[in-house]
Each structure stands twice: as C-alpha cells, then as structure tokens.
Amino acid sequence: xxxxxxxxxxxxxxxxxxxxxxxxxxxxxxxxxxxxxxxxxxxxxxxxxxxxxxxxxxxxxxxxxxxxxxxxxxxxxxxxxxxxxxxxxxxxxxxxxxxxxxxxxxxxxxxxxxxxxxxxxxxxxxxxxxxxxxxxxxxxxxxxxxxxxxxxxxxxxxxxxxxxxxxxxxxxxxxxxxxxxxxxxxxxxxxxxxxxxxxxxxxxxxxxxxxxxxxx
Amino acid sequence: xxxxxxxxxxxxxxxxxxxxxxxxxxxxxxxxxxxxxxxxxxxxxxxxxxxxxxxxxxxxxxxxxxxxxxxxxxxxxxxxxxxxxxxxxxxxxxxxxxxxxxxxxxxxxxxxxxxxxxxxxxxxxxxxxxxxxxxxxxxxxxxxxxxxxxxxxxxxxxxxxxxxxxxxxxxxxxxxxxxxxxxxxxxxxxxxxxxxxxxxxxxxxxxxxxxxxxxxxxxxxxxxxxxxxxxxxxxxxxxxxxxxxxxxxxxxxxxxxxxxxxxxxxxxxxxxxxxxxxxxxxxxxxxxxxxxxxxxxxxxxxxxxxxxxxxxxxxxxxxxxxxxxxxxxxxxxxxxxxxxxxxxxxxxxxxxxxxxxxxxxxxxxxxxxxxxxxxxxxxxxxxxxxxxxxxxxxxxxxxxxxxxxxxxxxxxxxxxxxxxxxxxxxxxxxxxxxxxxxxxxxxxxxxxxxxxxxxxxxxxxxxxxxx
Ligand code: SF4
Numbered sequence: 001x002x003x004x005x006x007x008x009x010x011x012x013x014x015x016x017x018x019x020x021x022x023x024x025x026x027x028x029x030x031x032x033x034x035x036x037x038x039x040x041x042x043x044x045x046x047x048x049x050x051x052x053x054x055x056x057x058x059x060x061x062x063x064x065x066x067x068x069x070x071x072x073x074x075x076x077x078x079x080x081x082x083x084x085x086x087x088x089x090x091x092x093x094x095x096x097x098x099x100x101x102x103x104x105x106x107x108x109x110x111x112x113x114x115x116x117x118x119x120x121x122x123x124x125x126x127x128x129x130x131x132x133x134x135x136x137x138x139x140x141x142x143x144x145x146x147x148x149x150x151x152x153x154x155x156x157x158x159x160x161x162x163x164x165x166x167x168x169x170x171x172x173x174x175x176x177x178x179x180x181x182x183x184x185x186x187x188x189x190x191x192x193x194x195x196x197x198x199x200x201x202x203x204x205x206x207x208x209x210x211x212x213x214x215x216x
Numbered sequence: 217x218x219x220x221x222x223x224x225x226x227x228x229x230x231x232x233x234x235x236x237x238x239x240x241x242x243x244x245x246x247x248x249x250x251x252x253x254x255x256x257x258x259x260x261x262x263x264x265x266x267x268x269x270x271x272x273x274x275x276x277x278x279x280x281x282x283x284x285x286x287x288x289x290x291x292x293x294x295x296x297x298x299x300x301x302x303x304x305x306x307x308x309x310x311x312x313x314x315x316x317x318x319x320x321x322x323x324x325x326x327x328x329x330x331x332x333x334x335x336x337x338x339x340x341x342x343x344x345x346x347x348x349x350x351x352x353x354x355x356x357x358x359x360x361x362x363x364x365x366x367x368x369x370x371x372x373x374x375x376x377x378x379x380x381x382x383x384x385x386x387x388x389x390x391x392x393x394x395x396x397x398x399x400x401x402x403x404x405x406x407x408x409x410x411x412x413x414x415x416x417x418x419x420x421x422x423x424x425x426x427x428x429x430x431x432x433x434x435x436x437x438x439x440x441x442x443x444x445x446x447x448x449x450x451x452x453x454x455x456x457x458x459x460x461x462x463x464x465x466x467x468x469x470x471x472x473x474x475x476x477x478x479x480x481x482x483x484x485x486x487x488x489x490x491x492x493x494x495x496x497x498x499x500x501x502x503x504x505x506x507x508x509x510x511x512x513x514x515x516x517x518x519x520x521x522x523x524x525x526x527x528x529x530x531x532x533x534x535x536x537x538x539x540x541x542x543x544x545x546x547x548x549x550x551x552x553x554x555x556x557x558x559x560x561x562x563x564x565x566x567x568x569x570x571x572x573x574x575x576x577x578x579x580x581x582x583x584x585x586x587x588x589x590x591x592x593x594x595x596x597x598x599x600x601x602x603x604x605x606x607x608x609x610x611x612x613x614x615x616x617x618x619x620x621x622x623x624x625x626x627x628x629x630x631x632x633x634x635x636x637x638x639x640x641x642x643x644x645x646x647x648x649x650x651x652x653x654x655x656x657x658x659x660x661x662x663x664x665x666x667x668x669x670x671x672x673x674x675x676x677x678x679x680x681x682x683x
Contacts, residue, residue, distance in 0.1 A: 003297040007453065010299075010511035011278050025276050029458040032269050032465075039262035039465060041255065041478075060478060095495060112495065115405055131479040143495035144442045148435045166464040173460065176291070176425040178497055179438075180485040187435040188481060189397060191350035191366060193373050194241035197397045200349055201404065202435025202482070 036167050041130060048129040048164040049210070055132035056208050061185045062198075063132070063206040070211065074156055075104050077209050078121060081154060085205075092120035092150060096141040099123055099156075113149035120150035120203075124183075126169055127162040127208075133184040134208070135169060137177035144179050153186065153203035159212030221570040224545030233372050238542050241369040245533045248476025249584070256472065266469045267588045270524035273456050277514065280423045280456040281505065288426030291488030293501045301331035304506045308333060308415065308448055309340050311502050315446045317342055317412035323430065323437040324348035325417025326364050326527055327452050327506060330549045330562065333415070345407045347436040349400055356383050362543030364550060365474050365529035370542050414444040414498070416486075418451035419470065419526075420463045421503075427487035428503065429463055431471065431480040438484055447486070447498035453505050454523040460485070466526060469586035473528035509562040518597040522557050524587040531581035531591060537574050546571060553581035553591040560598050572598035 001009075012019075045051040056063040066077050082089055090108040093099050099121065100109075113120050122142065124134035134155050138144045147153060163169050173180070187202030198204045228234055253259050273280055285295045298304035312320060320342055322328065334355075337344045346355040350368035354361055356379045361367030368376070373393055380396055381387045384403045388395035416437055420429040428449050430437040441447045457463045463485075471477050490497035513519040532538040532552025543551030548559030548568060556571040572595045581591040 003299050003303060006299045007297045007505065007507045007511065008278060008281060010507065011281065011453070011514060014511050014515035015275070015278060020276050020279050022279065025279050026458075028272055028276075029462070032265065032272060032458075033461050039258050039265045040468065041258060115409055133479060133483070138494060138497060139491070140493035140495065144438060145496050148438050148442075166467075167461050170459070170461040170464060176422075176427050176460075176485065176487040178487055178489070178491050178494060179442075180427070180487075181438070182479070182483040183481065184479045184483070185481040188433050189349045190241070190244075190433070190475065191348070191353070191368055192371075192376050192393045192396060193237065194244040194366070194369075195393050197394050199401065200397055200434035200436070201347065201401055201408075201439055 033167070036165070040165055040167070043129055043164060049159045049162045051164075052127050052129040052132060052162045053210060055129060056206075058132070061132040061206070063185060063208050066207070066209045068209060068211055069213070071098065071156070072102065074099070074121075074209060074211070075102050075107070078107075078154060081152075081207055082119060085152065087118050087152065090118065092117050092146055094120075094122040094142055094146055096123050112143060113146045115149060117150040119152040119154060120146045121154040121156070122146060124155050124157045125161065126172075127157045128164075128166055128169055128182070129162055130165045131182075131184050133166075133182045136179075136181040136183065138179035138181070139177060144181065147181060147183060148187075148202045150203055151199065152205045152207065153183075154207045154209065155183075156209045156211055159210055221545060221547050221568075221574070224547055225541050225574075228541040228545045233375075234370055234542050235540065237370050237372045238539055240372075241363075241366050242533045242539055245365075245474075245476065245529075249473060249530060249533070250476075252472040252476040252478065256468075256478075259469075259472070262465065262468055263586055263588060266466055266526075266586060267524060269457065269462050269465060270526075270587050273458065274454065274514065274520065274523045277453065277456070280458065281453060283423040284421050284426055284456055285505075286426075287424065288488070288503055291426045291501075292491075293426060293488050293503050296502060296504045298331075298504055298506045298508070301506075301508050304331045304450060304504055304508065305333055305336035307504050308450065309336060309342075311446060311448050311500075312337070312340070312342055312413050315412050315500070317446075319343040319345060319407070319411045320413040320415055321345045321347050321408055321411040321440045321444065322351070323414070323416040323432065323440040324351045324361075324367065325415070325450060326361075326549065327417050327450050328415065329361060330452075331450065331506060331508060333450065345404065345411060347404060347408065347434075347440050348432070349397065349434060349436075352400055352404065353379060356380070360544070360549075362551060363529060363532060364527050364552075364554075370544065408439045409443050411440075411444045413446045413448060414440040414442075415448045415450065416441050418449050418455050418503075420457050420466060421451055421455045422458075422460055422463055422485065423456050424459045425485075425487055427460075427485040429467075429483070429485050431467070431483050433475070433477075433481045435482045438482060441486060441498065442496050444498060446500040446502070447489075449486070449501075449503045450506060451503065453507055453510050454525075470526050470528050473530040473584065473586040513561050516561075518594065518601075519557070519561055521589050522554075522561065522594060524589055525554055525558075526587060527554075528586055530584040530586065531589075534580045534584045536576055536578065536580070541574075546574070553595070554589075557591060557594045557598065565598060565601060572596075 043051040092110045092113040095111050126135040186206045187200045188198050189200035296307045346352045353368040362370040388399040418428045489501040538552040550558045560568040
C-alpha cells in the first residue's frame with residue numbers, strides 16, 4: 001500500500017463516515033466566510049486610502065511615506081529618499097516596464113538585487129488598508145528576491161489600488177501567482193530577549209510612495 | 217521520558233538565568249497580545265469563526281487533502297505522503313540527494329523538529345543552515361527549541377553574544393542586540409544564496425489553490441525558499457484551510473495570539489515551482505504531507521480538538537508552569553500546555569506520562585487559545601488514561617488521587633499544598649527534597665520549589681500582587 005493510501009485510509013477510517021459530498025462541503029466552507037465585518041477589525045478612517053496611509057506610518061508597520069501626484073514624479077521622490085539617507089543614486093528596479101520607462105537620468109540601475117544591495121524599488125499591485133500591507137505577485141515583472149535583499153525597500157503604490165480588507169484582495173486576486181507576498185513593514189526580529197530589532201535578514205527600512213490624487 | 221521530565225524540571229528550577237530569560241520574552245508577549253486584542257473587539261467572534269473553520273476542515277479532512285493534492289499537483293508541485301516521522305525524513309533526504317545537496321537552508325518549522333529532520337540531515341552529512349535567528353542561536357548552542365514561536369527564548373543576550381563571538385566569521389563588537397542581529401545577518405547572507413535546497417514548513421495549506429503559506433517577521437522564509445533550485449515543504453495534514461479568505465481569517469487570530477502584531481511582516485503564499493518568465497524561484501517544488509499520529513488523534517474523541525491548534529504559542533506564554541520551568545523540561549518537541557497534550561499523542565503516553573500532570577488547571581491556556589482548545593480538559597483526559605493503563609507508578613497514584621480531588625476544589629488545593637509543603641520541609645536536605653514517604657517520585661518535581669517555604673501557588677499569588 002502506498003503512503004498516500006495509508007494516510008488517507010487512516011483519515012477516512014478515523015472519520016468513520018462515507019465520503020462527503022463536495023458540493024455540501026463547499027457550501028459549508030462558503031458559509032464560514034459570511035458576515036466578514038463581524039470578524040475583522042473596522043477601519044479607523046472611512047476612506048481606505050487615508051486609513052492605509054495612517055496605518056503604514058503607525059508603529060504597527062513603521063514605514064515612512066511620501067506622496068506624488070503622478071508616476072512621472074517617482075524618480076524625484078526616490079532621489080529625495082536616497083539623499084535623505086545619504087545613499088548613492090544606485091537602485092535595483094523591479095523589471096516592470098512602467099518603472100523602467102520613467103526618467104532615471106543620473107541613477108545607476110539594476111534589474112536584480114545584489115546580496116548587499118542598498119536600495120530596491122518595486123511597485124505593489126495592491127495595498128490593504130486593514131493591515132497596511134503591500135501586495136506583490138511574482139512573475140516576469142516582479143522578482144521575489146528584490147523585496148528581500150536590499151537594506152532599503154522602496155515601494156510605489158497607486159492610491160486607486162488600495163483595498164479596505166484582506167478579503168477584498170482575496171476577491172480580486174485571480175489565479176494564485178507562484179509567490180504572493182504580503183509585505184507589512186521592514187524585516188524585524190524579537191528573537192533575542194523579546195526586544196525588537198530591525199533588519200534581521202531582509203530590509204531594515206520600508207518606504208512607501210503613494211501615487212495619485214491627494215487623499216481626502 | 218518520565219525521568220527525563222523530572223530531571224528537566226530540576227535542572228530548570230536550579231538554573232539561575234532561565235527564569236529571567238523566559239520572563240523577558242513571555243511578559244512582553246503577554247502584554248502585546250492583550251494590547252492587540254484591546255484593539256480588536258471582534259476577537260471573540262473571530263475566535264468562534266476560526267474554531268468553526270478548523271472543525272470544518274478536520275471533519276472533512278479527506279476531502280481537503282484530496283483537493284489540495286490535486287491543485288498542488290496542477291501547479292507543478294510534487295506531493296509526497298508520509299505516515300510517520302521516519303518516512304517523512306526519508307522522503308526529504310531522498311529529495312536532497314537527488315538535488316546533489318551539500319548545503320540546505322531551513323526556515324523554522326516545528327513539524328521539521330517533530331520529525332527529527334535536523335538530526336536526519338546531519339546524519340546524512342548534509343550541511344544544515346538554520347535561517348530563523350532563534351533557530352540559528354539554538355543550532356550554535358547545539359540545543360533544541362524551547363518555545364514554538366521563540367525557539368531561543370531560554371537564552372539571555374549575554375549567552376547569545378558569546379555564541380556569536382565564538383562562531384561568526386565577522387562577529388559583532390558592541391554588545392547590543394542590534395549588533396548581534398547585524399552579525400547574524402552578515403554570517404547568513406552568503407549561505408542563503410549558496411544552498412541547493414531550501415526547506416520550510418507551512419502555516420497553512422490552501423486547498424483550492426494548492427498554495428502553501430509561510431509567515432515570518434525576518435523575511436528568512438523567502439530567502440530560504442527562493443534562491444535554491446529546490447524548495448521542500450514539510451507540513452502536518454491538519455494545516456489545511458479551504459481558501460485564501462479562510463487563511464486570512466486564521467491569520468488574524470494566529471499573529472495577534474503569537475506576537476501581538478496584526479499581521480506578520482512577511483506573509484507569503486508559495487504555489488508551485490518557477491513559471492515561464494519568472495525572474496527567480498525554485499525549479500522543483502515538493503510538498504511532504506505528514507501524518508505522524510494525526511490520524512490517530514482524529515480517531516480519538518478526546519484528542520480530535522487538538523487538531524485545531526495553529527501553533528501560536530499563546531498557551532505557553534500564559535502558563536505558570538511553563539514560565540517556571542521553560543520548554544526543555546517538557547522533553548518533547550512541543551512544550552507548554554499544547555505540548556503536554558501533543559507529546560503523549562505523538563510519542564506515546566508511556567513515554568510522556570508525567571507531562572499531563574505538569575499543570576495547575578488554572579484554565580489560562582484555554583482562555584487565550586485562539587481556536588478555543590479545551591486544553592485542561594484534554595490534559596485531564598490523558599491523566600485518566602495513564603491511570604487506566606496502569607502507567608502511573610503506585611506512589612504517584614495514591615498521591616495523585618488526593619491531589620486531583622483537591623485540585624478540583626481550589627480552596628482545598630491551596631490548603632492542602634500549603635500543608636504539604638510545610639510537611640515536606642521536614643524531609644528537606646540541603647534545600648532538596650530527596651525522599652519522602654508516600655509521595656515519592658511525583659512530589660519530587662511537583663513541589664520542588666519547597667526551599668522557599670511557600671507553595672508554587674502562594675509564590676504565584678505574591679508575584680501577582682506585586683505586579
Ligand atoms: S493550543 Fe491554542 S494557544 Fe496553544 S499553540 Fe495551539 S492554538 Fe495556540
């Protein structure tokens with residue numbers, strides 16, 4: 001008997017009932033998602049974008065925030081950030097045509113982060129106001145390692161792509177990407193005596209640039 | 217195991233720094249969890265829902281295993297099944313050998329510890345690089361985790377500093393926690409990028425997509441699973457949830473209960489190997505579904521509820537016994553209240569008969585458990601069982617009968633133990649109770665702190681008053 005049959009056989013024997021009807025199981029699973037407002041925190045501000053902006057700079061996420069009206073202004077915002085941290089104008093840029101199309105004159109650009117990369121810029125597909133999370137799908141335009149290797153993680157996000165809750169993302173996510181990364185702050189650890197330190201393995205700094213109409 | 221537990225407790229109680237180290241982390245964890253729940257008035261309803269979600273999965277486990285396997289396979293993953301720990305290790309080692317692995321990176325997984333994977337890798341001569349900071353500390357110390365969320369919680373910063381200075385190529389100079397974390401970052405960076413295989417666990421398995429969810433605050437899971445050519449996941453069969461939305465409902469409970477944050481910094485869903493056009497990611501993606509006693513627990517009405525456990529660690533953070541003795545004294549992979557229920561189930565009640573007794577039945581664990589597991593009731597079930605199976609030594613049986621009678625009547629319990637401690641002081645030799653008529657082995661560990669002249673509960677009350 002294969003291990004698969006052994007395990008599934010033992011599970012079925014333990015449950016001691018005929019195989020369940022898949023439609024009935026699915027209906028029960030759906031019912032368990034009913035009334036999501038009853039089980040999730042409500043947003044502190046009615047506008048999801050405003051709630052997101054407040055959340056990412058709160059100690060819960062601990063990111064810094066900048067706002068620009070249009071993606072064209074992104075190189076300027078990045079320049080400001082790098083200068084503020086006395087970093088050279090060198091950057092790993094997510095292989096996203098919308099980013100590479102911008103005017104990066106004066107920057108040294110790379111597609112893939114090096115092991116000791118100082119700064120990487122990416123574009124999140126969505127933001128989630130409830131948690132202040134940035135959502136990335138891996139793929140030809142998004143390398144996973146770029147979110148993890150650099151010391152400074154810079155992320156552009158369109159205001160229009162901010163969703164209120166985690167379930168709202170689940171509803172629009174579509175087929176699962178190879179990696180779905182929800183990033184909610186910089187890398188941190190409390191493994192030594194419970195004291196919180198940033199930059200454990202991943203980035204020590206997270207900087208979010210909101211792109212679009214000013215927030216209400 | 218019985219002897220192991222008693223020795224473990226004795227060692228723990230005589231360790232001058234252990235209690236300090238445990239408190240430094242658990243007190244913070246308790247405070248942060250309380251603050252997180254104060255901001256989440258929906259917690260009670262969410263907890264009920266989470267309990268129902270896990271009960272639904274457990275009741276339909278065959279269905280969800282089938283569905284998960286189908287979808288994971290369609291995503292390009294290879295799904296393996298293992299009935300027990302040995303089989304699981306054999307499968308993982310086979311994959312490592314097939315990949316020609318000399319070095320593997322590992323992101324913390326309690327299931328990996330449960331099946332003895334660290335040891336199996338070592339025996340196979342494969343270099344194992346633990347990437348979670350705490351696991352890295354534990355590996356350098358040649359120890360095992362003492363907590364399921366903070367495996368190195370028993371170590372003081374001074375001890376960690378000494379370990380890093382002895383082992384790291386470019387160790388820290390300043391003795392600050394920041395400098396130590398930086399030292400580990402330097403030490404592990406090139407290892408991440410040079411491993412042939414990365415091994416992770418799973419916090420959730422998503423049935424309707426075949427994806428595997430990992431959560432970390434360090435980002436070490438993604439650095440473990442992305443660069444190597446092969447990613448292996450080992451996961452218990454109870455980790456299933458129907459869909460991403462169900463996983464989100466569970467994550468809200470898990471993270472708040474574990475660390476007091478609302479969500480981990482890095483929450484990742486891994487679905488299959490690298491796809492055409494992908495910039496990075498593993499070429500092979502293996503998932504090993506491990507039973508190792510879980511189907512036995514499923515059969516057992518007195519243990520089935522334990523399959524809801526999402527390994528948040530809240531029960532141990534809030535356990536007065538755990539906070540006195542730490543995780544190692546429990547002798548199994550899983551410490552604290554959940555470990556006292558799980559270890560006899562996984563390793564046999566004959567090997568772990570003392571564990572269910574390492575409990576004051578104060579009910580805190582059940583109160584804080586985010587999936588409402590009635591831990592004290594399950595522990596009582598084990599007590600009854602080891603009794604029936606004649607596994608409890610005679611001296612313990614008579615003492616225990618009395619103790620139980622009293623334990624269920626708190627006023628009598630306090631009175632009785634206070635009297636017992638006073639009586640026991642008569643038998644004390646150099647602060648150590650060597651032998652005592654009637655009580656024997658059992659009281660030797662149960663009431664070991666007798667030198668203080670006060671009972672565990674009395675001391676606890678004083679401490680609580682002092683807070
Ligand atoms: S038993 Fe409950 S509190 Fe303890 S680890 Fe499991 S889920 Fe958390």
